[in-house]
Amino acid sequence: MKREIIKTLDGSTTIHLEEWDECYHSKNGAIQEAKHVFIKNGLSLFGNNPVSILEIGFGTGLNAFVTFLEGNQKNQKIDYVGVEAYPVDAVEVLAMNYVTELDALEFENIFQKMHKCEWNEKVEICNAFSLTKRKQFFHEINDFETFDLIYFDAFGYRVQPELWSTEIFQKMYNSLKPNGVLVTYAARGVVKRSMIEVGFIVKKLPGPPGKREMFRAFKKV
Numbered sequence: 001m002k003r004e005i006i007k008t009l010d011g012s013t014t015i016h017l018e019e020w021d022e023c024y025h026s027k028n029g030a031i032q033e034a035k036h037v038f039i040k041n042g043l044s045l046f047g048n049n050p051v052s053i054l055e056i057g058f059g060t061g062l063n064a065f066v067t068f069l070e071g072n073q074k075n076q077k078i079d080y081v082g083v084e085a086y087p088v089d090a091v092e093v094l095a096m097n098y099v100t101e102l103d104a105l106e107f108e109n110i111f112q113k114m115h116k117c118e119w120n121e122k123v124e125i126c127n128a129f130s131l132t133k134r135k136q137f138f139h140e141i142n143d144f145e146t147f148d149l150i151y152f153d154a155f156g157y158r159v160q161p162e163l164w165s166t167e168i169f170q171k172m173y174n175s176l177k178p179n180g181v182l183v184t185y186a187a188r189g190v191v192k193r194s195m196i197e198v199g200f201i202v203k204k205l206p207g208p209p210g211k212r213e214m215f216r217a218f219k220k221v
Contacts, residue, residue, distance in 0.1 A: 001017055001018070001019045001020070002017070002018040002019060003015055003016070003017055003018075003092070004016045004018060005092065005095045005096075006023070006027075008023075008025065008026060008027050008028065008029050008030045008031075009027065009028050009029050009209070009210070010028075010029030010030065010031055010032045010101075010209075011097075011101055012025075012029065012030040012031040012032075012062075012097060012098060012101045013030065013095065013096050013097050013098075014026075014027070014030045014060070015059075015060065015088070015092060020155075020159040022155055022156060022158075022159050024059045024060055024062075024088075025059075025060070025062060026185070026208060026209070026210055026211065027210070028208070028209045028210025028211070029208070029209050029210070030062060030098075031062070031066070031098065031101055031102065032208055032209050033185060033208040033209070033211075034062050034063050034066045035066060036207075036208035036209075036214075037151075037153075037183055037184070037185045037207075037208055037214055038063050038066070038067065038151045038153075038183060039066060039067065039070050041183050041205055041214065041216055042149055042151060042181060042183035042216070043067060043070055043071075043149065045149075045181060046076075046148065046149065047074075048074040048075065048076045049076070050076070050077040050078070050079075051076065051077075051078055051079070051148045051149055052078075052079040052080075052081075052146065052147045052148050052149070052177075053067065053078060053079070053080045053081065053147060053148070053149045053150070053151060054081050054083070054143070054146070054147040054149070054150045054151070054175055055080070055081065055082040055083065055150075055151040055153060056083055056138060056150065056151065056152045056153055056154050056163075056172070057082075057083070057084065057152075057153040057154045057155070058082030058083060058084035058087075058133055059084065059088060059153070060088055060092070060093065060096050060098075061082075061088075061093065061096075061098075061111065061114050061115055062096070062098055063082075063151055063153060064080055064082055064114055064131065065098055065099075065102070065104075065107075065110070065111050065114065066098075066102070067080060068080075068107070068110060068114075068125065068126075068129050069102060069104055069107065071128060071129060072107075072126075072128070072129070075128065076128065077128045077129075078128065078129050078130070079130050080129065080130065080131050080132070081131075081132045081133075081134060081147070082131070082132070082133050082134070083134045083136055083138065083141060084133065084134070084135060085135065085136060085137045085138070087119070087133075087135065088115075090115065093115045098111065099111050110125060110126065113125055114131055114133075117131065117133065118133075119133045119134070119135045120132070120133070120134055120135060138154065138163055138168055138171070139167065139168065139171070141171045141175060142171070142174075143171075143174070143175040144174055144175065145174070145175075145176065145177045145178070146175055146176075146177070147175050147176055147177065147180060148176070148177055148180050148181070149180065149181050149182075149183070150172055150175065150176060150180070150181070150182040150183070151183060151184075152172065152182055152183065152184035152186070153184070153185070156186070157186065157188050157190070157191060161190075164186065164188075164190070164191050164194065165194060166194045166197050166198060169194045169195050169197075169198045169200070170198045172198075173198045173199055173200060173219055176219040177219075178219060178221045179218065179219060179220065179221070180218075180219045181216065181217070181218055181219075182195075182200065182215075182216070182217040182218075182219075183214070183215070183216050183217075184214065184215050184217075185207065185208065185211060185214050186214065186215055187204060187207060187211070187212070187213035187214050187215055191215065192204075192215060195215070195217050199219065199220075199221075200217035200218065200219060201217065201218045201220050202215055202216075202217045203215070203216045203217070203218075
């Protein structure tokens with residue numbers, strides 16, 4: 001599948017898959033989307049308390065890096081697990097401009113370390129941030145009450161509807177601790193129905209630039 005590095009509307013880069021006409025991040029702003037969906041409507045709910053995060057679709061590492069930067073400001077302890085079946089090539093990673101666009105040159109070594117560290121091993125990125133990159137398919141996830149927060153950032157329903165199935169959301173529900181939270185850029189009715197079917201309480205929120213709505217789901221037990 002042909003891949004192309006493109007600039008999104010906020011100046012940050014993403015990877016475009018031409019065959020699907022699908023991007024790793026929003027064309028309307030990769031960084032804006034990450035901050036709005038995953039930080040503002042996800043991580044911020046936990047204040048500066050320790051938090052364990054599961055990311056569905058590690059991809060370019062943008063969400064992990066933005067999360068690190070936010071946690072670093074608050075001196076927050078974060079245990080981050082990113083699941084990715086098809087890791088991004090090192091050449092593509094080096095083409096991402098997130099460090100400069102986030103004005104985070106002092107942490108360039110952190111972004112590089114996130115991509116250089118071994119897969120399937122827990123790595124201390126710094127004193128307060130640990131990262132485990134798991135190379136696996138989403139249907140292979142079998143965690144139980146492990147995470148406080150899930151970033152659900154799979155490719156869109158239009159191109160991979162199987163990643164938004166009831167089966168997958170059951171695994172997400174099982175993976176969360178009681179009162180855990182899942183956030184995603186998606187806002188399709190079929191996605192909401194799958195979430196509700198497995199037990200989530202789903203709330204519709206304003207979406208990031210270029211998208212009217214998004215979902216936040218709670219595991220209430």
